[in-house]
Amino acid sequence: MEIVFTVLIQLLAVGLSGICARMLPFKLPLPLIQIAIGSALAWPGFGLHVTFNPELFMLLFIPPLLFADGWRIPKREFFMQRRAILMLALGLVFMTVLAVGYFVHLMVPAIPLPVAFALAAVLSPTDAVALSGVAGKGAIPGHLMHILEGEALMNDASGLVALKFATAAALTGVFSLRDASVSFVIIAAGGLAVGSAIGWLAIAVPARVMKLAQDDDPAAGVIMTLLVPFAAYLFAEHAGCSGILAAVAAGMMMNYQSLRSSVPTVVRIRLTSTWGMIEFVFNGVIFMLLGLQLPHIIGTAVLRAHAEGNGHVWLLLGYVTAVMTALHALRFAWVWLLRWLASRRAAKKGLPNAVPGLRTVTVMTLGGVRGAVTLAGILSLPVALSDGQPLPGRDLAIFIASGTILMSLLVGVVGLPLVLRGIRRGPDLFAAEERQARLDAAQAAIRALEGEHERLTAGLDEAGAARVANSFARVMDTYRRQVDLVADEQTLRDAVRQNEIVETDLRMTALRAQRDGLLKLRRSQKINDETHSKLLREVDLSEAAIVARKRNREPAAYS
Structure with a gap:
């Protein structure tokens, strides 16, 4: 009963967070609101205690979210930017593990080098969902946002694989770079292969079955789709491969296959609405859980620091600030180097390409916010060594990781609007x-x-x-x-657009009248619930199509 109560409270809090974000007189990112609500719910008087299980968290939350990201991310832009994405998702991750790991160990000798590497590994993945909540939709130029989204998709796997090897080194004291490199290639390739195969089967088999079936109820197909990311993750993990990359590959493959196979309209509509709700709820619960864990994490770190006599609260905050500064400095240098090399390659081919701009590099740097995977990864550190002794530096590492998540969100909230203000946008390549x-x-x-x-x-x-x-x-x-x-003629376009606005208003008025009329018929018992639901669904779909068409024709607003 306590579990049911906790789940219901979490869902209620997620819903209220969305309402609060719209009602606040000032703009505050939804992730920060959800973290604040989660921290408030951790007050002892509420009796809401959640025991964080990292393995369960990774299984329930991460696969569906990464699957949805893989399904939604623009595939053409992903492959066009594959060089930059791979250099960020692989090269920057391993540079972060090495550089930040040594930096943390030198700054805080109480954290052993393997634990410092583990901390750096979980700090290397970025979170595109948290970035969207911080920057706002459409605020970051499209080509940069595509790179950031692709990086966030791929660096989760590289960061968690690095965490796996760092944790093994912390427990056993043995590490081999050659074995780790070979294992990474096998784990990554295996995860991509398993996810692609499951994604292909999930579309190919039902498509053939649906050709034989006459039932157009999409519920069964939607349920099967919901199980795909979990199947990809579990099969890949059972085979010793990357479950995260499997979930991403499954989403991308299903999107690719759906372009080749005919998916019924009713299934497509139901899938869009279902996955939209899942993403909102799961992302909200993740940040709520971070808020619920924060008081315990902060309290444990402060008590441990006082017990060991080696620090105060300000010193702990100094650690977080130093780590955050190191992450941003390394990311800035890496992004600038990549753009400089790209400009040099373009110059050798005779193509006009400018030297990397400071504003663009800064946007890419501040866009590397941390989120759910960092939280799950750091809390998955083992509590004790193989001999039963507590893992040295674990509590302090958890505090630094949690503080870095919060600080990256706050830096993004303050810094990104300032950097993006007055940015010169070239012509919309997709218009x-x-x-x-x-x-x-x-x-x-x-x-x-x-x-x-x-x-x-x-x-x-x-x-x-x-x-x-x-x-x-x-x-x-x-x-x-x-x-x-x-049409090319502006006058004609304006006249037609004005006519469309008038016609849209008239259609919306008529649809509302239809809805009211159906409701009156139902109240007077002249039609039954089944007839009312069927006709009301037709009206709702017509209205949804008009609203979507109206929204798509509105000019994009750039800040």
Whole structure:
């Protein structure tokens, strides 16, 4: 019963956090609000105690979130930026483990070198979800955000693999760079292969089954999709491979396969809404858990420091600040070096390319915020050595990691808006692409309608042909307006857009009246619940399509 109560309170708190974010008179990132609420719930009077199990946390939360990120991330941009992503996700991670690990050990000798390497390993992964919450949607230029998202997808695996080897070295005192390198390649390649195979099966098999089935209820397919990230993670971990990379690969493969296989519209709509809710709830619970753990983590570190007589609260905060400074300095230097090398390669090929700009490098540096994987990784450190002695420096490492998560969020909240203010944005590379795609799709529909009109009117008498012509004109008018909306003439576009606004308002008014009418019919018992639900769903889908079309046609707002 206590577990049920805790889960319900967590879900309620996640929902309230979203409401608070909209009601606050000033803008505060949702992750920070959720951490604050979690810390408040940790007050002893509430009796809300959550025992953090890192293995359970990694299984329940990380696979579905990374699966959703892998499904959603733009694949074309991911492969276009693969060089920068891999250099950040692999090269920067291992540089962070070495440099920050030695730095922590020299700064705090009480933390053994293997534990310092473990701390650096969990601090190396970044969190794209936390970054979106801090910076806001659309605030960071698209090409930079694609790199940051791709980096966050891939460096979770490299950071946790490095943590695995560092933990083994802390427990056994034995480490081999050659064995670790070979193991990393096998673990990563195996995880990608297992995830890709499961993602392919998850789409290919149901697609063939659905061709034989006449039932259009999407519930079964959606449930199967929800199980895919867990299946990929568990199979890969059982095979000794990276479960995290398996979840990412499964999401990317399912997205790729869905482009080749016909997915019913009702399944696609249900999947979008279901995964949107899962991402919001799971991300909220993760930051709530961080808030719940913070009082215990801070209290334990402070008591341990006083017991050992080697520090105060200010010294502990100094450790966090020093580690955060080292992480940012290393990241800044690495990103600047990558961009400098890219400009040199472009210059050798005769392509115009500027020297890396300070603003861009700073955005990439501040964009490396830490989040859920860092928390799960540091709390997974073993409590004791193989001989039963407590693991030296564990509590202090947990405090530094938790403080770094908070400080990276706060630095992002303050620094990113300042750096992004007044940033010069070049032409939107995807605006012309989107406009052309709308035009091509509308013209394809017009051509298909013209061919279908000729087929339907063949052999009809004058009255039948007139009825078909009326229907044809009503449908054709919709697609001709879409063509006019992307026309080259500004005056024509403005006139059509104004007409679209008026028509949208009229349609929304009519749909609201339909909804009210259906409700009155239901209250008066003139229709039953089944009929009411069926007709109401049609109205809701029509309204959702209008709202989505209206939102997509609004000009993007850049701060």
